[in-house]
Amino acid sequence: MTTIPTFNRSLLHPRYWPTWIGIGLLYLMVLLPYPLLYRLGTSLGRLSMRFMPRRVHIARRNLELCFPDKSSAEREALLIKNFESVGMGLFETGMGWFWPDWRVKRLFKVSGLENISLAHANKQGVLLIGLHFLSLELGARIFGIHNPGIGVYRPNDNKLLDWLQTWGRLRSNKSMLDRSDIKGMIRALKNGEIIWYAPDHDYGPKSSVFAPLFAMEQAATTAGTHMLVRLGKPAVIPFVPRRLPGGKGYELIIMPNEEHLPLESDVATATYMNKVLEQAILLAPDQYMWLHRRFKTRPPGQPSLY
Template structure:
Protein backbone atom coordinates (compact mmCIF):
# COMPACT_ATOMS: atom_id res chain seq x y z
CA UNK A 1 0.00 0.00 0.00
CA UNK A 2 0.96 3.67 -0.16
CA UNK A 3 3.52 4.94 2.33
CA UNK A 4 1.36 7.13 4.54
CA UNK A 5 2.53 10.43 6.05
CA UNK A 6 3.54 10.34 9.71
CA UNK A 7 3.54 13.09 12.32
CA UNK A 8 6.92 14.68 12.95
CA UNK A 9 8.28 17.73 14.79
CA UNK A 10 8.84 19.39 11.41
CA UNK A 11 5.06 19.88 11.17
CA UNK A 12 5.30 22.29 14.14
CA UNK A 13 7.51 24.73 12.21
CA UNK A 14 6.26 28.35 12.36
CA UNK A 15 5.41 28.26 8.64
CA UNK A 16 2.54 25.91 9.53
CA UNK A 17 1.18 27.82 12.54
CA UNK A 18 -1.60 29.43 10.51
CA UNK A 19 -2.66 25.97 9.31
CA UNK A 20 -2.69 24.69 12.87
CA UNK A 21 -4.77 27.71 13.92
CA UNK A 22 -7.37 26.86 11.29
CA UNK A 23 -7.41 23.23 12.42
CA UNK A 24 -7.87 24.37 16.01
CA UNK A 25 -10.83 26.58 15.09
CA UNK A 26 -12.42 23.72 13.13
CA UNK A 27 -11.93 21.34 16.09
CA UNK A 28 -13.55 23.83 18.48
CA UNK A 29 -16.54 24.43 16.19
CA UNK A 30 -17.32 20.71 15.81
CA UNK A 31 -17.36 20.35 19.61
CA UNK A 32 -20.59 22.37 19.56
CA UNK A 33 -24.04 20.72 19.51
CA UNK A 34 -24.94 19.54 16.00
CA UNK A 35 -27.92 21.92 15.53
CA UNK A 36 -25.52 24.82 16.18
CA UNK A 37 -22.95 23.37 13.75
CA UNK A 38 -25.71 23.10 11.15
CA UNK A 39 -26.59 26.78 11.48
CA UNK A 40 -22.93 27.89 11.39
CA UNK A 41 -22.30 25.74 8.31
CA UNK A 42 -25.18 27.27 6.37
CA UNK A 43 -24.01 30.78 7.30
CA UNK A 44 -20.46 29.90 6.25
CA UNK A 45 -21.80 28.69 2.91
CA UNK A 46 -23.80 31.88 2.35
CA UNK A 47 -20.65 33.93 3.00
CA UNK A 48 -18.58 31.75 0.68
CA UNK A 49 -21.05 32.34 -2.16
CA UNK A 50 -20.38 36.08 -1.78
CA UNK A 51 -16.60 35.68 -1.51
CA UNK A 52 -15.86 33.09 -4.22
CA UNK A 53 -18.18 34.37 -6.92
CA UNK A 54 -16.27 32.60 -9.67
CA UNK A 55 -17.16 29.24 -8.13
CA UNK A 56 -20.80 30.28 -7.86
CA UNK A 57 -20.71 31.12 -11.58
CA UNK A 58 -19.24 27.67 -12.35
CA UNK A 59 -21.97 25.97 -10.30
CA UNK A 60 -24.61 27.97 -12.15
CA UNK A 61 -23.07 27.09 -15.52
CA UNK A 62 -22.94 23.39 -14.65
CA UNK A 63 -26.61 23.42 -13.75
CA UNK A 64 -27.38 25.30 -16.94
CA UNK A 65 -25.58 22.64 -18.99
CA UNK A 66 -27.00 19.63 -17.14
CA UNK A 67 -30.57 20.87 -16.72
CA UNK A 68 -31.44 23.22 -19.63
CA UNK A 69 -35.14 22.77 -18.87
CA UNK A 70 -34.75 24.20 -15.35
CA UNK A 71 -36.04 27.74 -14.87
CA UNK A 72 -33.61 30.49 -13.94
CA UNK A 73 -35.33 30.96 -10.57
CA UNK A 74 -34.96 27.24 -9.79
CA UNK A 75 -31.32 27.34 -10.84
CA UNK A 76 -30.55 30.33 -8.61
CA UNK A 77 -32.28 28.67 -5.68
CA UNK A 78 -30.31 25.46 -6.18
CA UNK A 79 -27.01 27.38 -6.34
CA UNK A 80 -27.86 29.09 -3.04
CA UNK A 81 -28.75 25.77 -1.41
CA UNK A 82 -25.61 24.22 -2.85
CA UNK A 83 -23.38 26.84 -1.26
CA UNK A 84 -25.08 26.34 2.08
CA UNK A 85 -24.04 22.73 1.61
CA UNK A 86 -20.48 23.84 0.77
CA UNK A 87 -20.27 25.53 4.17
CA UNK A 88 -21.62 22.45 5.89
CA UNK A 89 -19.13 20.31 3.94
CA UNK A 90 -16.22 22.12 5.59
CA UNK A 91 -17.59 21.44 9.06
CA UNK A 92 -18.58 17.87 8.15
CA UNK A 93 -14.96 17.22 7.27
CA UNK A 94 -14.07 18.23 10.83
CA UNK A 95 -16.87 16.03 12.16
CA UNK A 96 -15.57 13.08 10.11
CA UNK A 97 -12.03 13.52 11.42
CA UNK A 98 -12.65 14.55 15.03
CA UNK A 99 -15.99 13.15 16.22
CA UNK A 100 -15.98 9.89 18.21
CA UNK A 101 -17.86 6.89 16.81
CA UNK A 102 -20.75 7.26 19.24
CA UNK A 103 -21.47 10.81 18.09
CA UNK A 104 -21.36 9.84 14.40
CA UNK A 105 -23.75 6.95 15.15
CA UNK A 106 -26.13 9.21 17.07
CA UNK A 107 -26.66 11.52 14.10
CA UNK A 108 -26.69 8.97 11.27
CA UNK A 109 -28.54 5.96 9.97
CA UNK A 110 -27.47 3.37 7.40
CA UNK A 111 -29.57 1.37 4.96
CA UNK A 112 -28.73 -1.36 2.45
CA UNK A 113 -25.50 -2.53 4.11
CA UNK A 114 -26.50 -6.20 4.28
CA UNK A 115 -25.42 -7.17 0.72
CA UNK A 116 -22.10 -5.34 1.18
CA UNK A 117 -21.30 -7.26 4.36
CA UNK A 118 -22.23 -10.53 2.63
CA UNK A 119 -19.99 -9.79 -0.37
CA UNK A 120 -17.12 -8.77 1.88
CA UNK A 121 -17.49 -11.91 3.98
CA UNK A 122 -17.16 -13.98 0.78
CA UNK A 123 -13.92 -12.11 -0.05
CA UNK A 124 -15.50 -10.56 -3.14
CA UNK A 125 -13.76 -7.35 -4.15
CA UNK A 126 -16.04 -4.29 -3.94
CA UNK A 127 -15.48 -1.13 -5.97
CA UNK A 128 -17.34 1.35 -3.78
CA UNK A 129 -18.60 4.22 -5.94
CA UNK A 130 -18.70 7.47 -4.01
CA UNK A 131 -19.56 10.50 -6.14
CA UNK A 132 -18.38 13.92 -5.00
CA UNK A 133 -21.10 14.90 -2.58
CA UNK A 134 -20.12 17.64 -0.15
CA UNK A 135 -20.97 15.11 2.59
CA UNK A 136 -18.46 12.62 1.17
CA UNK A 137 -15.85 12.82 3.94
CA UNK A 138 -18.47 12.16 6.59
CA UNK A 139 -20.10 9.47 4.44
CA UNK A 140 -16.78 7.63 4.17
CA UNK A 141 -16.46 7.66 7.97
CA UNK A 142 -20.03 6.36 8.34
CA UNK A 143 -19.31 3.56 5.88
CA UNK A 144 -16.00 2.65 7.50
CA UNK A 145 -17.67 2.30 10.89
CA UNK A 146 -19.82 -0.41 9.32
CA UNK A 147 -17.31 -2.11 7.02
CA UNK A 148 -13.71 -0.79 6.96
CA UNK A 149 -12.03 -0.77 3.57
CA UNK A 150 -9.31 0.94 1.56
CA UNK A 151 -9.52 4.69 0.99
CA UNK A 152 -8.29 6.34 -2.20
CA UNK A 153 -6.82 9.82 -1.78
CA UNK A 154 -4.85 12.64 -3.37
CA UNK A 155 -1.84 13.72 -1.26
CA UNK A 156 -2.14 17.32 -0.07
CA UNK A 157 0.63 19.81 -0.91
CA UNK A 158 0.52 21.11 2.68
CA UNK A 159 2.26 18.42 4.80
CA UNK A 160 0.20 19.26 7.91
CA UNK A 161 -3.08 18.81 6.01
CA UNK A 162 -1.67 15.72 4.30
CA UNK A 163 -0.93 14.14 7.68
CA UNK A 164 -4.26 15.29 9.18
CA UNK A 165 -6.47 13.99 6.35
CA UNK A 166 -4.67 10.64 6.49
CA UNK A 167 -5.01 10.45 10.28
CA UNK A 168 -8.70 11.35 10.08
CA UNK A 169 -9.47 8.88 7.32
CA UNK A 170 -7.55 6.05 8.95
CA UNK A 171 -9.98 6.20 11.88
CA UNK A 172 -12.36 4.09 9.77
CA UNK A 173 -10.17 2.62 7.02
CA UNK A 174 -7.73 -0.28 6.87
CA UNK A 175 -5.33 1.59 4.60
CA UNK A 176 -5.05 4.34 1.99
CA UNK A 177 -3.99 4.23 -1.67
CA UNK A 178 -2.85 7.13 -3.84
CA UNK A 179 -5.51 7.75 -6.49
CA UNK A 180 -2.88 7.26 -9.24
CA UNK A 181 -1.95 3.78 -7.98
CA UNK A 182 -4.27 1.66 -10.16
CA UNK A 183 -2.13 -1.45 -9.63
CA UNK A 184 -2.51 -1.08 -5.88
CA UNK A 185 -6.29 -0.74 -6.23
CA UNK A 186 -6.48 -3.84 -8.42
CA UNK A 187 -4.39 -5.87 -5.93
CA UNK A 188 -6.69 -4.81 -3.10
CA UNK A 189 -9.84 -5.65 -5.08
CA UNK A 190 -8.48 -9.06 -6.10
CA UNK A 191 -7.71 -9.63 -2.42
CA UNK A 192 -11.39 -9.16 -1.54
CA UNK A 193 -11.14 -5.63 -0.16
CA UNK A 194 -13.53 -2.70 -0.39
CA UNK A 195 -11.90 0.11 -2.40
CA UNK A 196 -13.48 3.56 -2.55
CA UNK A 197 -13.50 5.17 -6.00
CA UNK A 198 -14.96 8.41 -7.42
CA UNK A 199 -15.52 8.36 -11.23
CA UNK A 200 -17.53 11.58 -11.57
CA UNK A 201 -14.96 14.38 -11.98
CA UNK A 202 -13.15 15.57 -15.08
CA UNK A 203 -9.64 14.14 -14.74
CA UNK A 204 -8.30 15.44 -18.07
CA UNK A 205 -7.95 14.02 -21.58
CA UNK A 206 -5.30 11.33 -21.05
CA UNK A 207 -7.49 8.79 -19.27
CA UNK A 208 -10.95 9.95 -20.37
CA UNK A 209 -13.56 9.06 -22.96
CA UNK A 210 -16.41 11.31 -24.12
CA UNK A 211 -19.88 10.05 -23.23
CA UNK A 212 -23.21 11.64 -22.18
CA UNK A 213 -23.73 13.06 -18.70
CA UNK A 214 -27.16 14.57 -18.01
CA UNK A 215 -27.83 16.89 -21.00
CA UNK A 216 -24.15 17.18 -22.00
CA UNK A 217 -23.57 14.72 -24.83
CA UNK A 218 -19.75 14.73 -24.73
CA UNK A 219 -18.58 14.81 -21.11
CA UNK A 220 -15.00 13.73 -20.42
CA UNK A 221 -15.39 10.67 -18.17
CA UNK A 222 -12.65 8.55 -16.64
CA UNK A 223 -11.92 5.17 -18.17
CA UNK A 224 -10.65 4.04 -14.75
CA UNK A 225 -13.92 2.32 -13.84
CA UNK A 226 -13.61 0.10 -16.92
CA UNK A 227 -9.95 -0.71 -16.20
CA UNK A 228 -10.55 -1.54 -12.53
CA UNK A 229 -13.75 -3.56 -12.99
CA UNK A 230 -12.49 -5.48 -16.04
CA UNK A 231 -9.16 -6.42 -14.44
CA UNK A 232 -10.29 -7.14 -10.89
CA UNK A 233 -13.77 -8.66 -11.57
CA UNK A 234 -14.98 -6.64 -8.58
CA UNK A 235 -18.60 -5.95 -7.73
CA UNK A 236 -19.63 -2.30 -8.12
CA UNK A 237 -21.59 -0.76 -5.24
CA UNK A 238 -22.64 2.93 -5.30
CA UNK A 239 -23.46 4.75 -2.07
CA UNK A 240 -25.08 8.09 -1.24
CA UNK A 241 -24.30 10.01 1.99
CA UNK A 242 -27.23 12.39 2.29
CA UNK A 243 -27.81 15.19 4.78
CA UNK A 244 -31.33 15.22 6.13
CA UNK A 245 -33.25 18.52 6.00
CA UNK A 246 -33.51 20.96 8.90
CA UNK A 247 -30.50 19.74 10.85
CA UNK A 248 -31.88 16.23 11.46
CA UNK A 249 -28.62 14.38 10.76
CA UNK A 250 -27.54 12.03 7.98
CA UNK A 251 -28.39 8.86 6.13
CA UNK A 252 -26.00 6.56 4.29
CA UNK A 253 -27.83 4.76 1.48
CA UNK A 254 -26.20 1.75 -0.19
CA UNK A 255 -27.52 1.10 -3.68
CA UNK A 256 -27.87 -2.41 -5.06
CA UNK A 257 -24.60 -4.16 -6.03
CA UNK A 258 -23.83 -4.64 -9.72
CA UNK A 259 -21.92 -7.86 -10.42
CA UNK A 260 -22.13 -7.70 -14.21
CA UNK A 261 -21.52 -4.13 -15.46
CA UNK A 262 -21.08 -3.53 -19.21
CA UNK A 263 -17.35 -3.98 -19.87
CA UNK A 264 -17.19 -4.39 -23.66
CA UNK A 265 -15.45 -1.00 -24.02
CA UNK A 266 -14.29 1.98 -21.96
CA UNK A 267 -17.06 4.06 -23.56
CA UNK A 268 -19.79 1.55 -22.67
CA UNK A 269 -18.66 1.35 -19.04
CA UNK A 270 -18.29 5.13 -18.72
CA UNK A 271 -21.74 5.78 -20.21
CA UNK A 272 -23.29 3.24 -17.84
CA UNK A 273 -21.36 4.66 -14.88
CA UNK A 274 -22.57 8.18 -15.66
CA UNK A 275 -26.16 6.94 -15.49
CA UNK A 276 -25.43 5.53 -12.04
CA UNK A 277 -23.81 8.83 -11.00
CA UNK A 278 -26.84 10.76 -12.28
CA UNK A 279 -29.13 8.58 -10.19
CA UNK A 280 -27.01 9.23 -7.11
CA UNK A 281 -26.88 12.99 -7.68
CA UNK A 282 -30.64 13.24 -8.07
CA UNK A 283 -31.06 11.74 -4.60
CA UNK A 284 -29.54 14.96 -3.17
CA UNK A 285 -28.85 17.47 -5.99
CA UNK A 286 -28.26 20.41 -3.65
CA UNK A 287 -25.44 18.48 -1.92
CA UNK A 288 -23.37 17.67 -5.01
CA UNK A 289 -20.08 19.46 -5.79
CA UNK A 290 -21.38 21.60 -8.65
CA UNK A 291 -18.58 24.15 -8.21
CA UNK A 292 -16.09 21.79 -9.89
CA UNK A 293 -15.47 22.49 -13.61
CA UNK A 294 -16.94 19.15 -14.65
CA UNK A 295 -16.85 19.91 -18.38
CA UNK A 296 -13.48 21.66 -18.73
CA UNK A 297 -12.03 18.95 -21.03
CA UNK A 298 -13.51 19.11 -24.51
CA UNK A 299 -12.95 17.13 -27.71
CA UNK A 300 -10.25 18.61 -29.92
CA UNK A 301 -11.49 21.72 -31.70
CA UNK A 302 -14.64 22.07 -29.54
CA UNK A 303 -14.85 25.40 -27.65
CA UNK A 304 -14.85 25.64 -23.87
CA UNK A 305 -18.11 25.24 -21.97
CA UNK A 306 -16.99 27.97 -19.57
Protein backbone atom coordinates in the same frame (compact mmCIF):
# COMPACT_ATOMS: atom_id res chain seq x y z
CA MET B 1 -0.09 1.97 0.43
CA THR B 2 -0.42 4.54 3.22
CA THR B 3 -1.12 3.49 6.81
CA ILE B 4 -1.60 5.62 9.94
CA PRO B 5 1.00 8.38 9.55
CA THR B 6 3.63 9.23 12.13
CA PHE B 7 3.70 12.89 13.14
CA ASN B 8 6.79 14.69 11.86
CA ARG B 9 8.22 17.61 13.83
CA SER B 10 8.78 19.48 10.56
CA LEU B 11 5.02 20.11 10.56
CA LEU B 12 5.60 22.57 13.42
CA HIS B 13 7.55 24.89 11.11
CA PRO B 14 6.22 28.50 11.10
CA ARG B 15 5.04 28.15 7.49
CA TYR B 16 2.38 25.77 8.78
CA TRP B 17 1.19 28.02 11.61
CA PRO B 18 -1.73 29.52 9.61
CA THR B 19 -2.87 25.97 8.80
CA TRP B 20 -2.57 24.99 12.45
CA ILE B 21 -4.72 27.98 13.44
CA GLY B 22 -7.38 26.92 10.91
CA ILE B 23 -7.29 23.32 12.15
CA GLY B 24 -7.61 24.48 15.75
CA LEU B 25 -10.60 26.67 14.95
CA LEU B 26 -12.29 23.84 13.04
CA TYR B 27 -11.68 21.44 15.93
CA LEU B 28 -13.22 23.86 18.42
CA MET B 29 -16.20 24.59 16.16
CA VAL B 30 -17.17 20.94 15.73
CA LEU B 31 -17.35 20.55 19.49
CA LEU B 32 -20.60 22.54 19.27
CA PRO B 33 -24.01 20.80 19.25
CA TYR B 34 -25.04 19.68 15.78
CA PRO B 35 -28.17 21.90 15.51
CA LEU B 36 -25.95 24.93 16.05
CA LEU B 37 -23.38 23.64 13.56
CA TYR B 38 -26.17 23.24 11.01
CA ARG B 39 -27.32 26.83 11.42
CA LEU B 40 -23.77 28.17 11.35
CA GLY B 41 -22.74 26.03 8.36
CA THR B 42 -25.67 26.91 6.13
CA SER B 43 -25.32 30.62 7.00
CA LEU B 44 -21.58 30.51 6.31
CA GLY B 45 -22.28 28.85 2.96
CA ARG B 46 -24.70 31.57 1.85
CA LEU B 47 -22.23 34.23 2.98
CA SER B 48 -19.40 32.57 1.04
CA MET B 49 -21.19 33.28 -2.24
CA ARG B 50 -20.14 36.93 -1.86
CA PHE B 51 -16.47 36.02 -1.58
CA MET B 52 -16.26 33.16 -4.09
CA PRO B 53 -17.62 34.66 -7.33
CA ARG B 54 -15.56 32.35 -9.53
CA ARG B 55 -16.91 29.24 -7.79
CA VAL B 56 -20.44 30.61 -7.91
CA HIS B 57 -20.02 31.10 -11.66
CA ILE B 58 -18.73 27.54 -12.12
CA ALA B 59 -21.54 25.99 -10.07
CA ARG B 60 -24.21 28.07 -11.84
CA ARG B 61 -22.76 27.07 -15.22
CA ASN B 62 -22.70 23.38 -14.31
CA LEU B 63 -26.36 23.53 -13.29
CA GLU B 64 -27.23 25.26 -16.58
CA LEU B 65 -25.40 22.59 -18.57
CA CYS B 66 -26.83 19.63 -16.66
CA PHE B 67 -30.40 20.85 -16.10
CA PRO B 68 -31.41 23.07 -19.05
CA ASP B 69 -35.07 22.07 -18.57
CA LYS B 70 -35.20 23.69 -15.13
CA SER B 71 -36.18 27.35 -14.99
CA SER B 72 -33.61 29.99 -14.05
CA ALA B 73 -35.40 30.46 -10.72
CA GLU B 74 -35.27 26.72 -9.97
CA ARG B 75 -31.56 26.56 -10.75
CA GLU B 76 -30.84 29.65 -8.67
CA ALA B 77 -32.68 28.18 -5.69
CA LEU B 78 -30.65 24.97 -6.11
CA LEU B 79 -27.47 27.04 -6.33
CA ILE B 80 -28.18 28.75 -3.00
CA LYS B 81 -28.96 25.43 -1.33
CA ASN B 82 -25.74 24.06 -2.81
CA PHE B 83 -23.65 26.79 -1.20
CA GLU B 84 -25.37 26.16 2.09
CA SER B 85 -23.95 22.65 1.67
CA VAL B 86 -20.53 24.13 0.91
CA GLY B 87 -20.59 25.77 4.34
CA MET B 88 -21.81 22.57 5.97
CA GLY B 89 -19.14 20.63 4.10
CA LEU B 90 -16.42 22.44 6.03
CA PHE B 91 -17.92 21.39 9.36
CA GLU B 92 -18.72 17.89 8.07
CA THR B 93 -15.05 17.46 7.20
CA GLY B 94 -14.14 18.34 10.79
CA MET B 95 -16.87 16.03 12.08
CA GLY B 96 -15.51 13.20 9.94
CA TRP B 97 -11.95 13.73 11.15
CA PHE B 98 -12.44 14.63 14.81
CA TRP B 99 -15.72 13.21 16.13
CA PRO B 100 -15.71 9.95 18.12
CA ASP B 101 -17.53 6.97 16.57
CA TRP B 102 -20.53 7.22 18.92
CA ARG B 103 -21.25 10.80 17.92
CA VAL B 104 -21.07 10.01 14.20
CA LYS B 105 -23.31 6.93 14.55
CA ARG B 106 -25.89 8.88 16.55
CA LEU B 107 -26.57 11.17 13.57
CA PHE B 108 -26.76 8.49 10.86
CA LYS B 109 -29.34 6.03 9.61
CA VAL B 110 -27.67 3.38 7.44
CA SER B 111 -29.40 1.26 4.80
CA GLY B 112 -28.06 -1.36 2.39
CA LEU B 113 -25.35 -2.96 4.49
CA GLU B 114 -26.58 -6.31 3.18
CA ASN B 115 -25.22 -5.38 -0.26
CA ILE B 116 -21.68 -5.37 1.13
CA SER B 117 -22.27 -8.63 3.01
CA LEU B 118 -23.54 -10.26 -0.20
CA ALA B 119 -20.40 -9.23 -2.09
CA HIS B 120 -18.21 -10.71 0.64
CA ALA B 121 -20.29 -13.90 0.64
CA ASN B 122 -19.60 -14.15 -3.11
CA LYS B 123 -15.87 -13.75 -2.32
CA GLN B 124 -15.69 -10.48 -4.27
CA GLY B 125 -13.86 -7.29 -3.54
CA VAL B 126 -15.96 -4.13 -3.63
CA LEU B 127 -15.39 -1.11 -5.86
CA LEU B 128 -17.25 1.37 -3.68
CA ILE B 129 -18.45 4.24 -5.85
CA GLY B 130 -18.18 7.34 -3.68
CA LEU B 131 -19.23 10.53 -5.42
CA HIS B 132 -17.96 13.99 -4.55
CA PHE B 133 -20.78 15.03 -2.28
CA LEU B 134 -19.82 17.87 0.04
CA SER B 135 -20.30 15.51 2.98
CA LEU B 136 -17.90 12.93 1.51
CA GLU B 137 -15.47 12.94 4.48
CA LEU B 138 -18.29 12.31 6.95
CA GLY B 139 -19.87 9.73 4.64
CA ALA B 140 -16.57 7.86 4.31
CA ARG B 141 -16.23 7.89 8.11
CA ILE B 142 -19.64 6.31 8.80
CA PHE B 143 -19.14 3.75 6.03
CA GLY B 144 -15.75 2.80 7.46
CA ILE B 145 -17.20 2.39 10.95
CA HIS B 146 -19.41 -0.39 9.54
CA ASN B 147 -17.10 -1.73 6.81
CA PRO B 148 -13.46 -0.57 6.94
CA GLY B 149 -11.89 -0.33 3.50
CA ILE B 150 -9.12 1.35 1.53
CA GLY B 151 -9.40 4.97 0.39
CA VAL B 152 -8.16 6.28 -2.94
CA TYR B 153 -6.85 9.84 -2.82
CA ARG B 154 -4.56 12.49 -4.25
CA PRO B 155 -1.90 13.54 -1.71
CA ASN B 156 -2.31 17.17 -0.63
CA ASP B 157 0.47 19.60 -1.56
CA ASN B 158 0.30 21.02 1.97
CA LYS B 159 2.20 18.42 4.03
CA LEU B 160 0.28 19.27 7.20
CA LEU B 161 -3.12 18.92 5.53
CA ASP B 162 -1.95 15.72 3.87
CA TRP B 163 -0.97 14.31 7.28
CA LEU B 164 -4.24 15.44 8.86
CA GLN B 165 -6.55 14.14 6.13
CA THR B 166 -4.74 10.79 6.11
CA TRP B 167 -4.96 10.53 9.90
CA GLY B 168 -8.65 11.54 9.83
CA ARG B 169 -9.60 9.12 7.08
CA LEU B 170 -7.79 6.23 8.74
CA ARG B 171 -9.72 6.60 11.97
CA SER B 172 -12.22 4.10 10.55
CA ASN B 173 -10.48 2.67 7.50
CA LYS B 174 -7.55 0.37 6.83
CA SER B 175 -5.21 2.29 4.54
CA MET B 176 -4.97 4.73 1.63
CA LEU B 177 -3.80 4.35 -1.96
CA ASP B 178 -2.62 7.07 -4.30
CA ARG B 179 -5.16 7.35 -7.12
CA SER B 180 -2.38 6.69 -9.64
CA ASP B 181 -1.67 3.26 -8.11
CA ILE B 182 -3.92 1.21 -10.39
CA LYS B 183 -1.96 -2.00 -9.77
CA GLY B 184 -2.40 -1.57 -6.02
CA MET B 185 -6.17 -1.10 -6.44
CA ILE B 186 -6.52 -4.20 -8.61
CA ARG B 187 -4.45 -6.26 -6.17
CA ALA B 188 -6.60 -5.09 -3.25
CA LEU B 189 -9.84 -5.91 -5.11
CA LYS B 190 -8.58 -9.40 -5.94
CA ASN B 191 -7.82 -9.83 -2.23
CA GLY B 192 -11.45 -9.08 -1.38
CA GLU B 193 -10.92 -5.53 -0.08
CA ILE B 194 -13.27 -2.55 -0.32
CA ILE B 195 -11.80 0.24 -2.47
CA TRP B 196 -13.34 3.73 -2.17
CA TYR B 197 -13.31 5.10 -5.72
CA ALA B 198 -14.73 8.33 -7.19
CA PRO B 199 -15.18 8.28 -10.99
CA ASP B 200 -17.39 11.40 -11.15
CA HIS B 201 -14.91 14.25 -11.69
CA ASP B 202 -13.09 15.48 -14.79
CA TYR B 203 -9.54 14.25 -14.30
CA GLY B 204 -8.22 15.61 -17.60
CA PRO B 205 -7.75 14.11 -21.06
CA LYS B 206 -5.30 11.40 -20.06
CA SER B 207 -7.06 8.04 -19.58
CA SER B 208 -10.49 9.61 -20.14
CA VAL B 209 -13.25 8.98 -22.67
CA PHE B 210 -16.27 11.11 -23.57
CA ALA B 211 -19.67 9.89 -22.42
CA PRO B 212 -23.07 11.52 -21.75
CA LEU B 213 -23.79 12.97 -18.31
CA PHE B 214 -27.20 14.56 -17.68
CA ALA B 215 -27.82 16.93 -20.64
CA MET B 216 -24.15 16.99 -21.64
CA GLU B 217 -23.51 14.63 -24.54
CA GLN B 218 -19.73 14.65 -24.11
CA ALA B 219 -18.39 14.68 -20.56
CA ALA B 220 -14.77 13.60 -19.99
CA THR B 221 -15.08 10.47 -17.87
CA THR B 222 -12.33 8.31 -16.41
CA ALA B 223 -11.66 5.03 -18.18
CA GLY B 224 -10.28 3.66 -14.91
CA THR B 225 -13.60 2.09 -13.92
CA HIS B 226 -13.48 -0.16 -16.99
CA MET B 227 -9.95 -1.32 -16.16
CA LEU B 228 -10.59 -1.90 -12.45
CA VAL B 229 -13.79 -3.90 -13.00
CA ARG B 230 -12.41 -5.93 -15.90
CA LEU B 231 -9.22 -6.93 -14.07
CA GLY B 232 -10.34 -6.90 -10.42
CA LYS B 233 -13.81 -8.42 -10.97
CA PRO B 234 -15.34 -6.68 -7.94
CA ALA B 235 -18.91 -5.91 -6.99
CA VAL B 236 -19.61 -2.30 -8.04
CA ILE B 237 -21.59 -0.64 -5.25
CA PRO B 238 -22.43 3.09 -5.16
CA PHE B 239 -23.15 4.83 -1.88
CA VAL B 240 -24.64 8.21 -1.02
CA PRO B 241 -24.25 10.11 2.29
CA ARG B 242 -27.26 12.41 2.36
CA ARG B 243 -27.94 15.24 4.82
CA LEU B 244 -31.58 15.27 5.90
CA PRO B 245 -33.57 18.53 5.69
CA GLY B 246 -33.69 20.91 8.61
CA GLY B 247 -30.66 19.58 10.46
CA LYS B 248 -32.32 16.22 11.22
CA GLY B 249 -29.14 14.20 10.74
CA TYR B 250 -27.98 12.01 7.86
CA GLU B 251 -28.63 8.80 6.02
CA LEU B 252 -26.10 6.56 4.32
CA ILE B 253 -27.61 4.78 1.33
CA ILE B 254 -25.63 1.76 0.10
CA MET B 255 -26.98 0.72 -3.27
CA PRO B 256 -27.11 -2.77 -4.82
CA ASN B 257 -24.26 -4.19 -6.89
CA GLU B 258 -24.25 -2.94 -10.50
CA GLU B 259 -23.80 -6.49 -11.75
CA HIS B 260 -24.79 -5.67 -15.35
CA LEU B 261 -22.04 -3.10 -15.92
CA PRO B 262 -20.99 -3.51 -19.59
CA LEU B 263 -17.33 -4.21 -20.23
CA GLU B 264 -17.14 -4.50 -24.01
CA SER B 265 -15.40 -1.10 -24.18
CA ASP B 266 -14.30 1.72 -21.91
CA VAL B 267 -16.89 4.02 -23.54
CA ALA B 268 -19.70 1.53 -22.82
CA THR B 269 -18.58 1.25 -19.19
CA ALA B 270 -18.32 5.04 -18.79
CA THR B 271 -21.72 5.63 -20.39
CA TYR B 272 -23.42 3.13 -18.09
CA MET B 273 -21.51 4.39 -15.06
CA ASN B 274 -22.52 7.98 -15.71
CA LYS B 275 -26.19 6.90 -15.63
CA VAL B 276 -25.54 5.35 -12.22
CA LEU B 277 -23.87 8.58 -11.08
CA GLU B 278 -26.86 10.62 -12.26
CA GLN B 279 -29.23 8.51 -10.17
CA ALA B 280 -27.00 8.94 -7.12
CA ILE B 281 -26.59 12.71 -7.58
CA LEU B 282 -30.35 13.16 -7.91
CA LEU B 283 -30.79 11.72 -4.41
CA ALA B 284 -29.23 14.94 -3.08
CA PRO B 285 -28.50 17.36 -5.95
CA ASP B 286 -28.09 20.33 -3.61
CA GLN B 287 -25.28 18.51 -1.78
CA TYR B 288 -23.14 17.64 -4.80
CA MET B 289 -19.83 19.42 -5.54
CA TRP B 290 -21.05 21.56 -8.44
CA LEU B 291 -18.26 24.11 -7.90
CA HIS B 292 -15.79 21.76 -9.61
CA ARG B 293 -15.23 22.41 -13.36
CA ARG B 294 -16.78 19.11 -14.32
CA PHE B 295 -16.69 19.85 -18.06
CA LYS B 296 -13.31 21.57 -18.35
CA THR B 297 -11.92 18.91 -20.74
CA ARG B 298 -13.50 19.26 -24.16
CA PRO B 299 -13.12 17.29 -27.39
CA PRO B 300 -10.42 18.69 -29.69
CA GLY B 301 -11.46 21.97 -31.27
CA GLN B 302 -14.35 22.70 -28.91
CA PRO B 303 -14.21 25.91 -26.82
CA SER B 304 -14.24 26.13 -23.04
CA LEU B 305 -17.68 26.00 -21.44
CA TYR B 306 -16.61 28.27 -18.57
